[in-house]
Amino acid sequence: MAAETSGAPTSFERGGWGWLFQRITAAFLIVVLAFHFFLLHFYHHAYEITFAGTSARMSQVGYFATMWLFLVTATFHGVNGIYNAMVNQGIKGIQKRAAQGILGLAGVLLVVQGTRVALAMTDLV
Template sequence: MAERYSSFTPGGTGWLLQRITAAFLVVVLAFHFFQLHFITHAADVTFAGTQARMEHVGYFLTMVLFLVTATFHGINGVYNALVNQGLDGIQKKVVLAVLTIAGLALIAQGTYVALVMAGWA
């Protein structure tokens, strides 16, 4: 039988954060889907409606937290999948640096867009 290997240390911080972000994403994705498919039907989603929703502090914070959480969860998952496939040494450090920079850029750009949509920038 094949031996199970994971770059996550069971009970470690990375392992725990991956699970916490997954649980949070399930809840926020459900909210997001419900909001934009049942309350506001997809065909009725407009730029002005998005601006109106983003003006509410609770909605704004939820969407920014959604962005940060999804970015971390995705990048952490990709990085650990690559480590599980045998990535090591300098390549591992380069991939981590590139993914971290890409994640920070995504969060910065997404936060800026959210601020503009809310009329706060």
């Protein structure tokens, strides 16, 4: 049974861009997470992972782009999921606006810091 909402549908209700992007990011995350686990947990074993190896992988433009997209999509998917769970629980008014602002800021800060760390691990800049 879907929660009653006023206005635009949430990501948990069919229709709308939020619903579509939540599904697209989920599909992308499944594929990239499988790649990540295969590469860093099966192909390379934990004892083989070094900073130098990470730097070498992150210095490859394709790998860097994939990991950066992983960061951005995981952040969107998580923040959007938390926000929509709160909306479905009945958050309204000023609390809803505060949640949008806080979660939006947290998402931006996470992507900025993740990008800084990713760039620090490369020789691309």
